[in-house]
Amino acid sequence: MSQLFRRYKMRDVGTSAQDAPDGTDFDTFDTIVGIHCANRATTAINVDVFITTYNDDADDDPSNNPNDTYYLVKGAPIASGGALQILDGGAKIVVQDGDRIWVQSDTLNSVDAWISTVKAISN
Numbered sequence: 001m002s003q004l005f006r007r008y009k010m011r012d013v014g015t016s017a018q019d020a021p022d023g024t025d026f027d028t029f030d031t032i033v034g035i036h037c038a039n040r041a042t043t044a045i046n047v048d049v050f051i052t053t054y055n056d057d058a059d060d061d062p063s064n065n066p067n068d069t070y071y072l073v074k075g076a077p078i079a080s081g082g083a084l085q086i087l088d089g090g091a092k093i094v095v096q097d098g099d100r101i102w103v104q105s106d107t108l109n110s111v112d113a114w115i116s117t118v119k120a121i122s123n
Helices: none
Strands: 004-013 019-020 030-039 044-051 071-080 084-085 091-096 100-105 111-119
Touching: 004 019, 004 100, 030 044, 030 071, 030 100, 044 111, 071 084, 100 111
Parallel strands: none
Antiparallel strands: 004 111, 019 100, 030 084, 030 091, 030 111, 044 071, 044 100
């Protein structure tokens, strides 16, 4: 069985949470196999990476649904010019229809993020 790999690129993420896939939800049971965040700023920054899950009763804007937000890292420091691997050691995260992953920094236009997924590993 062949696998369908996908990547989501985010550039200059700042103090407003940015989501991947951009403005949409994952569409099946997918697996996140990598999340890489790089600091583009000249000073150290702190990064949040979190997932919002689908809620039939409300929209998935994380500011409107704090109970639907699950942090992978919160306030993780990244040195100037440094990077952070959110998933390491073979860790994986399964997401499903309606889930969205978000990246946010405490500094304007400071993070580039790369998220790698495998779509529908099995049926």
